[in-house]
Amino acid sequence: MGKRFGLTWRSVLIGIVASAFLGDWSQYAELIIHGTQITLTYPPIGGFLVFIVIYALFNVILRAVHRAFTLTQAELVVIFTIIVMASGIASIDLAQKLIPMIVGPYYYASAENQYDLFFLPNIPEWVAPTDPNVVRGLFEAWGFGVPWRAWLLPLGAWTAFTVATYVLMLSVVTIFRRQWIDRERLLFPLVAVPLEVTEPAPRRRLLNDFFRNPIMWIGLVLGFAPHFYNGLHGYYPSIPEAQVFRIGGSYVSTYPWGRPWNAIGTLRFQIAPLIIGLSFLLTREVSFSLWAFYWLGRLEAVLGTAVGLSGITTAAGGDSFPFPGHQTAGAYLALAVVSMWIARRPLAEIFIRGLTLQKSEEEESEPLSYRMAVWGGLISFAFIVLWANYSGMPVVVAVPLMLIAFGYLLAMTRLLSEGGMPWMHEPVWRAHDIIRALVPYRSISVANWSAVAMMLTFTHDMRVSPMPRIMQSLKLSDQTDTGGRAITWGIIIATIVAIPVSYWALLEAGYVHGGVAINSYRFISLARQPGVFMERLQASPLKSPDWLSLGLIGYGAAKLLALTFMRVNYLWWPLHPVGYAMSYIVYLPREWLSILIGWACQTVLMRYGGHRAFQRFRPLFLGLILGAMLAGGLWLVVDGFTGLRDHKILY
Numbered sequence: 106m107g108k109r110f111g112l113t114w115r116s117v118l119i120g121i122v123a124s125a126f127l128g129d130w131s132q133y134a135e136l137i138i139h140g141t142q143i144t145l146t147y148p149p150i151g152g153f154l155v156f157i158v159i160y161a162l163f164n165v166i167l168r169a170v171h172r173a174f175t176l177t178q179a180e181l182v183v184i185f186t187i188i189v190m191a192s193g194i195a196s197i198d199l200a201q202k203l204i205p206m207i208v209g210p211y212y213y214a215s216a217e218n219q220y221d222l223f224f225l226p227n228i229p230e231w232v233a234p235t236d237p238n239v240v241r242g243l244f245e246a247w248g249f250g251v252p253w254r255a256w257l258l259p260l261g262a263w264t265a266f267t268v269a270t271y272v273l274m275l276s277v278v279t280i281f282r283r284q285w286i287d288r289e290r291l292l293f294p295l296v297a298v299p300l301e302v303t304e305p306a307p308r309r310r311l312l313n314d315f316f317r318n319p320i321m322w323i324g325l326v327l328g329f330a331p332h333f334y335n336g337l338h339g340y341y342p343s344i345p346e347a348q349v350f351r352i353g354g355s356y357v358s359t360y361p362w363g364r365p366w367n368a369i370g371t372l373r374f375q376i377a378p379l380i381i382g383l384s385f386l387l388t389r390e391v392s393f394s395l396w397a398f399y400w401l402g403r404l405e406a407v408l409g410t411a412v413g414l415s416g417i418t419t420a421a422g423g424d425s426f427p428f429p430g431h432q433t434a435g436a437y438l439a440l441a442v443v444s445m446w447i448a449r450r451p452l453a454e455i456f457i458r459g460l461t462l463q464k465s466e467e468e469e470s471e472p473l474s475y476r477m478a479v480w481g482g483l484i485s486f487a488f489i490v491l492w493a494n495y496s497g498m499p500v501v502v503a504v505p506l507m508l509i510a511f512g513y514l515l516a517m518t519r520l521l522s523e524g525g526m527p528w529m530h531e532p533v534w535r536a537h538d539i540i541r542a543l544v545p546y547r548s549i550s551v552a553n554w555s556a557v558a559m560m561l562t563f564t565h566d567m568r569v570s571p572m573p574r575i576m577q578s579l580k581l582s583d584q585t586d587t588g589g590r591a592i593t594w595g596i597i598i599a600t601i602v603a604i605p606v607s608y609w610a611l612l613e614a615g616y617v618h619g620g621v622a623i624n625s626y627r628f629i630s631l632a633r634q635p636g637v638f639m640e641r642l643q644a645s646p647l648k649s650p651d652w653l654s655l656g657l658i659g660y661g662a663a664k665l666l667a668l669t670f671m672r673v674n675y676l677w678w679p680l681h682p683v684g685y686a687m688s689y690i691v692y693l694p695r696e697w698l699s700i701l702i703g704w705a706c707q708t709v710l711m712r713y714g715g716h717r718a719f720q721r722f723r724p725l726f727l728g729l730i731l732g733a734m735l736a737g738g739l740w741l742v743v744d745g746f747t748g749l750r751d752h753k754i755l756y
Contacts, residue, residue, distance in 0.1 A: 111179030111582075112591035117598060119176075120187030123155050124599050127188065128606030131195035132614050133745065136624045140744045141737045142756045144196030145569055146527040147295050147577060148185075150755060152192040154738030156185055160302060165311050179587040181303040183595045186578040190599035193569040200607035201627050203263055204243070205620060206562045207233035209632030210639075211240045224639045227555035229496055233259050243612070244628055246619035251612045260608060263562070266492050269485040270563065271600060274572035275593065276482030277515065279473045280455050282579050282589075284448040285522060293580040294386035294525035298730050300584055315724065324728020325735070328378035332736035332754050336743075339752040349376050352753055353695050365410035369403045370694075377699040379527065379755065382729035384703025387525045389711070392704035394684025395524065399697040402427065402688045420651040421542045422641065423534065428657045429689035430534030435661025436686040437516035437532055438509070442662075443669050443682075444519055455479070472579060472589040472596075497556035499549055502540060506557065509536040510564050514572045516686065521573040522580070524683045528692045528756070529568055534658070536564040537638065542654040546646035554642055558635040565634050571596070 127144075134143050134151060143151025160181065167174035176184070194200065211233065214220035225235075234240060234255040242252070285291050301315040315321060331350040338346040348355045354375025359367045384392045405427045409415055415426045424430040445452065458465060459479025468474045473481065486507065493503040513531045521529050537557055546554075575596065582592050614620075620628030668682040687693060703726070710718045737755040744752050 110591060111177065111181075111183040111585075111587040112594050113180055115176065116180040116183040116187075117594075119159060120184050120595060120598055121602050123152075123159065123184065123188050124191035124602040125606050127152055127155060127191045128195045128200075128603045129610045130745075131192065132200070132607070132610035134741055135196065135201065136611070136614050136627065137618065137750075138744050138748060139624065139751045139753070140741050140749075141752075141754045142196075143738075143741060144192040145756055147521060147529070147574060148189060148299060148527075148734070149192035149196075149569075150734055150737045151741060152188040153299075153734050154741065156181075156188055156299075157302070157735070157738070159184060164306070168306075169311055178303045178305055178585045179591065182299075182578070182581045182585050182587040183591050185299055185303070185581065186592050186595035187599040189574050189578065190571055190596050191603035193571050193574060194600065194603040195607040195610070196569050197566055197627070197631070198569040198571065199267060199604065200611045201624075202566060202631055203267075203562050204260075204608070204611055204615070205628045205632040206565075206635060207259060207263065207559065208240045208243060209628075209634070210558075210636045211235060211237070212244050213633055213636055218636065218640060220636055220639070223551050223643065224555055224558070224636065227497060227552040228559060231258050231262050232496060232559055243615040244620045244632075246622070247616060249616075251609070251616050256608075256612065262492075264604060266489065266563075267604075268600065269488045269492070271571060271596070272485040273482050273489065273511065274514065274570070275472060275575060275596065276478040276485065277511070278518070278572060278575045278579065279471050279475075279478040280452060280482075281444070281448065281515075281518075282471065282576070283467070284451055285519070285576070286580055286583050288451070289447070291519070291522045292387065292391075292525065293522050293577065294383055295521065295527065296577050296581050296584070297386055298727055298734075299581060301727060302731075303581075303585065315727070318724045320722065321724035321728040321731075324382070324725035325732035326728075327725075328382065328729035328732025329736045330732075331376075331378065332733055333739070336736070336740040336752070336754055339740075339749055340747075349374060351375075352756065354698070365407045368406040368410040368415065370406070373695040374698050375695050376702070377696060377733070377755075378729040379733035380696050380699035381703040381706070382726040382733070383525050383527065384700045385707050385723075385726040387703075387707075388681075389704060389708055390679065390681045391524060391683055392700055392707065393679060394681040395526075395687060395693070396697045396701045396704065397680065398684040398688035399693050402429070417653075419542075419654040419657070420645070420647055421538065421654050422645065423538055424654075430532050430538075431654060431657035432661035432664070433532035433686065433689045434513075434534040434539065435658040435663070436665040436682075438512050438658070439662035439665040439669075440516040440519060440682065440686050441512040443666070444515060470583075470589050472575075472593040493556065493560060496559065497552045498560065499553055502544060502549060502553065502557065505543070506536055506540050506560065506564065509539055510567070514567065514570055517567070517570070518573040518576050520683060520687055522576055524687050526687070526692070526696070528690075529573060530690050530692065531567045533689075533691075534654075537561055539654075539658065541638075541642065541647070542651035545649055546642060547648070554639065558638045561634050561638060566631065 131144050134140050141150060143149060163174055163176045210220055210224055214225060236255055239252050239255045304313045304315055306313040331347060335346050335350050337344050354373045357372040359369045409426050417426055455475050456479055459475035462476050489507055490503045494500050517529045578592050582589055665682050665685055668680055668685055671678040710722060740754050
């Protein structure tokens with residue numbers, strides 16, 4: 106029996122209540138009032154606020170009444186895991202993406218796009234509700250409540266698929282956990298604040314050393330104040346907004362600079378205390394590479410424009426010079442391969458041990474036994490492929506599509522663990538785009554392509570996938586007295602509770618208020634994606650593989666492999682492959698200045714004060730992170746009571 110430290114009746118009950126609350130509150134905050142996106146970061150802003158409230162209630166207020174009410178650090182880690190997992194499920198990992206996308210083709214079908222001729226007839230009836238009234242009611246509202254009878258079969262089918270992906274993710278994370286945490290010792294800067302918060306307080310004190318440190322409180326005020334001030338602008342427009350602290354910061358257009366310098370695009374200058382704090386926690390190599398590669402990418406665009414490469418296009422379309430989507434796709438896939446190659450011997454040992462049903466003592470601290478991880482991973486992957494095949498996708502297409510998608514997720518998991526930014530995104534050139542470039546249009550049927558299009562519910566917008574979040578929780582469990590099996594049970598509990606609550610909350614919001622009226626991204630942009638994919642296929646059917654697109658992906662992979670080679674073999678090499686892999690992610694153009702500031706602060710402190718100065722001022726930067734998160738959470742609560750819409754503070 107694996108260790109389950111932290112899995113108590115208190116942690117389970119509190120986690121269930123928090124999951125149910127987040128499943129409902131997330132829909133209200135993100136769909137109805139359009140506030141700060143409470144689920145899209147790590148830790149999720151809304152979930153972290155709920156966690157802080159739980160901590161303050163049990164470990165401060167009730168602790169003052171009776172010490173027995175205090176939650177242990179292991180219990181707090183289990184609760185935190187449940188909250189983080191539930192936040193993603195409630196958001197665009199599942200509910201807010203799945204439901205609009207499976208019925209979007211039916212709602213947006215028209216005489217102009219002719220979906221009823223080449224798309225809708227090829228969608229199996231069990232994949233999505235087809236009743237026009239049911240579909241229209243979700244997007245435009247109606248007064249008859251949620252038509253559950255029409256939704257039960259499709260949601261049941263997609264939930265089975267989703268649970269299989271979660272099992273596969275947990276299996277992969279189990280196999281990589283010891284390699285990344287114990288052997289390679291990745292930093293995991295994103296767990297620094299949760300780890301400090303959950304640190305037990307001395308016996309005769311209410312607060313632990315982190316909350317008693319005055320330097321941390323200075324940082325908290327500095328992180329809280331600018332976002333609190335900017336939040337006032339939403340309620341009192343006469344108060345001028347500090348442009349440099351808002352989302353996106355101040356803009357400077359390079360268009361007047363003329364060619365080739367205008368290829369840099371719009372420059373954004375934003376000071377984000379959250380990003381400054383996180384950048385300070387990174388290794389200087391990684392933080393330097395993040396902002397340096399952003400500028401190297403801009404200079405690549407300038408150089409390409411100067412020599413006339415800016416006019417190059419690919420047959421599949423969807424990207425333009427310097428092809429950031431292609432480059433990032435290649436970098437992600439290469440990073441996944443490099444991660445497996447570095448760990449090839451221990452991974453092979455784990456795989457063989459699990460495949461042959463061998464037991465070992467080291468499994469006791471893992472979230473799953475190696476037998477369960479290996480066989481569970483293989484069976485869940487087979488189920489996913491068979492599910493896709495039953496929906497109309499050929500196995501020869503389903504296998505590479507899923508391998509690419511999970512390759513992206515493995516890379517994203519490593520980037521979140523090593524790159525330390527609170528956001529993560531798959532490449533703009535997604536798994537289904539690579540399949541389109543790889544598979545000629547006529548080589549499979551329209552029904553097969555329709556199945557690929559409907560699978561966009563999984564391969565499109567994977568930024569809050571649970572796989573990176575699970576690895577963060579395992580790092581927390583490693584640093585605390587929390588059993589790996591307790592983390593697994595936390596994930597199971599969050600899944601069981603959050604999925605039905607999230608389904609109910611989103612459907613209720615859609616049928617009462619009308620999806621199109623409450624959120625354009627979920628019910629217009631996301632909902633149109635499967636149809637847009639089919640339109641692109643019809644508009645430019647490829648007669649052969651798009652070799653230019655595949656070559657550009659190879660170019661991105663080659664760059665990452667070259668950077669890895671230089672880093673491994675030459676200690677003086679300053680650029681980290683993680684910086685390149687993240688250089689074209691959509692968030693970096695607005696965060697580069699904050700990363701530069703965090704890097705500069707760490708560099709100056711280390712140069713003139715050494716490691717002692719770094720440790721002394723580390724609480725200041727942890728306070729910046731905590732203060733920014735609390736400011737975003739505070740305005741979410743205020744907006745929830747007042748109903749103010751579009752009041753975004755952090756994301």
